[in-house]
Amino acid sequence: MQGYCKCSTEHGTGLDVVLCSSDGVEFHVFRWILEDSSPIFTDMFQLPTDTTGKVQTVDLTETSDTLKRLLELHYPLPPQPQFASFEDAKPILVAADKYQLSKVAPALALAALPRIRVNPLRAYAFAVRHNMLELIRLSAKEFLQVSYMAVYSEELEDITAGAYLRLLAYRKACAASLEGLIASNWYPSTCASCTTHSPSCSRNKPRGHCYCTLAASWFTTYWEHVRELLSTTPSHEVIKNLGDTPIMRCIGIARDSVSVLTM
Structure with missing residues (x-):
């Protein structure tokens, strides 16, 4: 099955690459675009493969939906990323972080912001688990607006007590900085x-x-x-x-x- 981002031309010395999703969809993409966007893809394409004159094929663990939405952001006139829920955003954010797609990571984090506001604590725990610094910052900032902090989320099971205490310490420091204004x-x-x-x-x-x-x-x-x-x-x-x-x-x-x- 063939994916959305298809191209069959070469750019300079770069060769076309086929990315194969976990559900069997093939995405024909420009190698040079991915190498310019991700050091992980750059290293991945240097691995020896038995192409025997064929286009290099790389099997990935992401689904076709995740790959399609990520690859679209690297082509001219990319669509504005949108998420139906935080659950919908999670695989995209994880994949962008996994492949170190630093050019699109901020846009993805901002697109996820409305979903982060639904449960900032959940988003914070998720971001800490995957060490997503920008998402940690956004989630911690949104957590300041939560008046009732004792909200359970299953993502909390994946972080340490120290990570949670650092979030509470940040909130306490922000409250302390406002004491003079409040008084x-x-x-x-x-x-x-x-x-x-x-x-x-x-x-x-x-x-x-x-x-x-x-x-x-x-x-x-x-x-x-x-x-x-x-x-x-x-x-x-x-x-x-x-x-x-x-x-x-x-x-x-x-x-x-x-x-x-x-x-």
């Missing part, structure tokens, strides 16, 4: 002339020297909400994802009539 007092002034704030107030001071400690009530409510969110989910994404809440609508109304400054 600070930001006051939108209720006085139109306020630009700074001090423990006392005098409205007779010139503009730029008003000492008002009163915070607008809408902002007090909003800031307490932000503090609570950041204390449990130490990620800036939780603030970006507040959406069109009553608090955000209040900010829109008050935006042009107050000045937000720090103490």
Whole structure:
């Protein structure tokens, strides 16, 4: 059975190669494209084979679906990688890492991001097992947005307690870095002339020297909400994802009539 990426021409001294999937599909590809993309393929093609004048054939352990989706990314106008689920993404990510396809690995990781967000802990454990550094970074970052951390995933059985503790330590370090921000007092002034704030107030001071400690009530409510969110989910994404809440609508109304400054 013949695969999608078929070519029968030579490029310079490079020879055409047939990649045979585990389910018997043959992919006729340019050797030079794969050698340029993967040091593993480069070494693989140097192995002695009994071609006797025929095109070199290499048997691989990946399925035809996995190979097809990987090979398409190395040809002009590649399709945008998409995954129906994290389970769908796993064999593609593993194959890209196995063959060290560094040119397409970042695009694959970003394409998997929406599926990683469903269960970042699962994705993290999977990435640790296969030592996928970019995927580890993305998964750990998404894990910051998880408020309920005690979620079991079978992939956790494949990593050490040390790897899991490093993830928790990263989350703790991020929370610690936000403690100063959470503890600070930001006051939108209720006085139109306020630009700074001090423990006392005098409205007779010139503009730029008003000492008002009163915070607008809408902002007090909003800031307490932000503090609570950041204390449990130490990620800036939780603030970006507040959406069109009553608090955000209040900010829109008050935006042009107050000045937000720090103490």
